[in-house]
Amino acid sequence: MPGSDSAVMERKPWVAEATKDARLEIKDLNVYFGEGPDRFQAVKNVSVKVQQGGSFGIVGESGSGKSTVLRAVCGLVESWDGEIDIDGAPVSHKRDKVFARKIQMVFQDPYASLHPRHTVDRVLSEPLKLHGFDDIDGRVLRALDDVGLGADFRFRYPHQLSGGQRQRVAVARALMLEPEILLLDEPTSALDVSVQAEILNLFADLRKEHNLTYVMVTHDLAVVAHMCDEIAVMQHGEVVEVMDVEAMRSSTPETAYTQELLKASMGYDAEFFGDS
């Protein structure tokens, strides 16, 4: 699609605004998996810029590399090249403790991301101990309060919590080290819609209170339209389009792929999908 490619180039607003302070900037990120002939490039030349206090969304289908971008940023994938800058300073492949205080991640499935034999208290206090924080007791209680769980939940095990409560614990854990950037990898896709609404509201509140910057990955366009100001669409490991939320709402995306995604998330339309 040579025509649409040039259209994407023209629309990149962040190229012109390079002077604005970016909290997180990814330049020409490539991620590879496997070796030799099996080597597979999951992310190709992704460049993204997230403003201080902004909320940036990455959407795409499974296998488009959207989660891999987040995992590369927080250091869970090692085989990457390119540049990842936080507050203008590039991060190395090996991350240190200071990095962990800046960036934390919330994962998709709260049933898999909490240790089944650790109490909520242990889950929340472990990062504090590792980083030598004081007043662990008070911090755990405040964190529980922040995410809308009371002190009653402190000594429970994950199996004694509902899916929504688990995700709140996972959010609390990510907030323990007072990070500035939160990476959210499909944080509500394992939850019912009513619980999803609660968690999304929680994210909005926390962002205001703690002045956080979000990077959110999801396949749900409605969620991303609700949460984010700027949205990147990924397909086959590449960013095919970056648009602001208004462009998305008014259904004026440039590429055919984004239009199809938008249409699909509006519901079933026999005429549109029946012919293909």
Added chain:
Amino acid sequence: MSDTLLSVEDLWVRFPTRSGTVDAVRGISFSVGRERVGIVGESGSGKSMTGRSILRLIRSPGQMEAKSIKFNGENLLDYSERQMRKIRGHQISMVMQDPKFSLNPVHTVGKQICEALRLHTKSSRREARQGALEMLEAVQIRNPERVFNSYPHELSGGMGQRVMIAMMLITDPKLLIADEPTSALDVTVQMKVLAIMDKLVQERGMGLIFISHDLNLVSSFCDRIIIMYAGRIVETCKASELHNATHPYTRGLLNALPRIEEPKGRLEALQRQDSWKQEVSVDARV
């Protein structure tokens, strides 16, 4: 919608546990004609149990009980296990959520489709193979021969689900129960699979029970909607009238959905009321 295919009266599903009996489905009645009926609810609302109990597939220690489950005028509750096996997959088929878990990993796709056909009809191997290839083509698989000879792990999620639909429709059932058939798929693939299912169901004049948690999807895909909460039917309406739904639970679900067209500062969190659990189930028979 005049001819009723399936009519369920006063269905209960119970699970005895150490701390007393849990009622997963509490006395619901509904009917399905040659139409697309959506059953919507959150996890734990009993929607999947309802689908399974039509085919009497509730596993022990679960128990099901009903006044009647009438299919084509016959009460399925009076049938023996042997007679039920003739119904399952032949008269009433079921498509499950994830093709990864519903296809046998050690047999080729073709073998499994042929098996379904040969179990229920007297057809030769060659006829079965021919039928399977035609069916694979009907679900818009571009290279039926290749897919016929491949194993489930060689297929993508969308292809796997098309194979499942092919397998379930090859016996020409009268009723198809689809339990979250597209939840494991990407949105655009999801729509293509739905379009295929829609077309085949319409062409063959089948009834469809579409079980899903996605209110938006169900309202755009089905003719009629049944909304379940805590094992009961709280509301039923035409899909086109969903926006006029009156029950606070339905309204709450609708308001909790973020929408692309209408931005909201805050999403409305659903305030559950205990009284909803006590209400009498709405009769969804037509």
